[in-house]
Ligand SMILES: Nc1ncnc2c1ncn2[C@@H]1O[C@H](COP(=O)(O)OP(=O)(O)O)[C@@H](O)[C@H]1O
């Protein structure tokens with residue numbers, strides 16, 4: 001029988017609704033991964049409501065919790081680490097300490113870093129020390145990085161001018177260490193208005209994927225976290241990087257269709273669970289040749 005993979009997911013938790021682990025844990029479980037959620041914050045709701053209650057986890061708790069799992073002899077079973085929103089660079093460094101400990105226990109373990117920087121237009125910006133940490137420290141350790149366009153622009157210090165420019169920026173990030181860069185959401189002058197696009201770049205090639213852009217009165221939150229989580233889950237389940245991208249795009253699209261049909265602001269993950277596990281739509285990742 002095939003072993004069920006184990007994944008340590010280090011990101012935020014919201015009591016109500018879906019962002020961070022509250023967007024990613026259930027879908028990763030639903031596709032067949034054992035998830036170990038380590039919540040970096042516990043907030044009442046995601047920050048795009050403009051108000052919330054709750055607390056941030058002290059950075060030293062992250063390696064302490066990892067050490068606790070080592071103490072019961074289970075750390076070597078960890079196949080991957082996922083990290084998302086960081087409250088501070090100190091929390092990021094604590095995650096890297098945890099990743100180093102896990103890689104020592106299981107050298108095959110993968111680390112996916114979602115370099116969450118927030119959306120300035122939605123009133124959510126991370127401190128400059130966090131973006132600097134992500135580029136200068138986390139990129140060197142991460143096996144996979146999943147920025148959106150804003151995050152890629154921030155790493156590059158400029159705005160992308162074309163699809164080829166996005167590709168060049170993703171390759172520059174790849175050169176800092178990751179084996180693959182998934183740009184979860186592309187934006188560039190000339191992109192068709194009705195498409196939502198993603199880009200995968202590895203040492204072996206580059207792939208571009210398009211899916212329909214759906215209309216929402218208010219953009220749902222947690223889509224990036226859902227995307228990174230499903231991408232890593234499918235890789236652990238044995239998909240190639242390209243197959244994991246195609247599955248993820250389809251499953252996320254199914255969630256958005258369900259969310260749109262319910263006219264809900266929060267992602268309809270429970271209602272969409274069968275569609276997550278068995279997406280009915282399919283989008284092809286097309287190789288880009290220069
Ligand atoms: N097919 C789609 N149609 C419309 N909006 C989408 C679609 N897919 C994702 N989105 C929206 O696009 C954004 C996702 O962008 P991205 O920058 O990858 O992620 P996030 O901000 O969630 O990390 C979110 O605002 C999400 O609600």
Ligand SMILES: Cc1ncc(COP(=O)(O)O)c(C=O)c1O
Nearest residue numbers: 012020046047221222223224225
């Ligand atoms: C607590 C929390 N975690 C994570 C996120 C990231 O969500 P997204 O996937 O939309 O980038 C947000 C966004 O507001 C948030 O409030």
Ligand SMILES: [Mg+2]
Nearest residue numbers: 116117224225
């Ligand atoms: Mg995000």
